[in-house]
Amino acid sequence: MTRKGLCNFSTALFAAEDMEGRSDTMVRDERLTTYIRSLEGPEDPVIEQIEQEAAETYVPIIRKETQSFLKTLLMIKQPSRVLEIGTAIGFSAILMSEYMPEGGQIITVEKYEKRIPIARENFRRAGKEGQITLIEGDALAVMQALDGSFDLIFMDAAKGQYIRYLPEAVRLLSDGGVLVSDNVLQDGDVIESRFAVERRNRTIHSRMREYLYELKHHERLLTSILPLGDGVALSVKC
Numbered sequence: 001m002t003r004k005g006l007c008n009f010s011t012a013l014f015a016a017e018d019m020e021g022r023s024d025t026m027v028r029d030e031r032l033t034t035y036i037r038s039l040e041g042p043e044d045p046v047i048e049q050i051e052q053e054a055a056e057t058y059v060p061i062i063r064k065e066t067q068s069f070l071k072t073l074l075m076i077k078q079p080s081r082v083l084e085i086g087t088a089i090g091f092s093a094i095l096m097s098e099y100m101p102e103g104g105q106i107i108t109v110e111k112y113e114k115r116i117p118i119a120r121e122n123f124r125r126a127g128k129e130g131q132i133t134l135i136e137g138d139a140l141a142v143m144q145a146l147d148g149s150f151d152l153i154f155m156d157a158a159k160g161q162y163i164r165y166l167p168e169a170v171r172l173l174s175d176g177g178v179l180v181s182d183n184v185l186q187d188g189d190v191i192e193s194r195f196a197v198e199r200r201n202r203t204i205h206s207r208m209r210e211y212l213y214e215l216k217h218h219e220r221l222l223t224s225i226l227p228l229g230d231g232v233a234l235s236v237k238c
């Protein structure tokens, strides 16, 4: 493209923005997401209730389209052991437990003491106390102390720490095991230059870019980065 062509291109892009500065692409993406979400069927009433309670109390949980992706992946993979990093109030652990094979077990890790009793109570409400084990503590220390292997690890805790958890996640994955990392595209911020993101988000921004680079270049992992929800990285240990 010539310099003149580039110039015209950016003018056209600018013209595609509405009065509020939202681009056509953004509006179209929102409509697509709304449409995809509208196709989802109902879940178990207890799961729906916990999802509702999470929304009312501003607890961040996995988005609808990520839920659907995880459910499908669990049905394909049929994992016997799942490790989740970031329990919050237990929503995703309970959801995952519904799509695991008979006898499948989940270990989930949470360090925020206010959320731990709520998660425990939710596991009881859902009748999942025998299937889900909550370990309290900092994810890295807990991972370092864990033994055995996991068929699937769901990484959904502090985004800036993923890069530190990665060696432990790889160690804990079985051969052919799957690592799912959520929120890797940071609402699109990840493609921006360091100086275009807010100062307080710059450390997370550079650590996430480093994490994605590692996932894509790790000798034991094959990774696909999906623009799903807030961005999901799907890795398999080879």
Ligand SMILES: C[S@@+](CC[C@H](N)C(=O)[O-])C[C@H]1O[C@@H](n2cnc3c(N)ncnc32)[C@H](O)[C@@H]1O
Residues within 6 Å of the ligand: 060, 061, 062, 085, 086, 087, 088, 089, 090, 091, 092, 093, 109, 110, 111, 112, 115, 137, 138, 139, 140, 156, 157, 158, 161
């Ligand atoms: C996005 S929420 C998890 C949502 C949950 N997976 C769901 O979808 O229902 C992230 C959680 O990770 C926890 N977390 C953050 N850093 C952590 C750490 N270093 N160790 C353990 N938990 C951590 C936070 O307290 C928070 O509850």
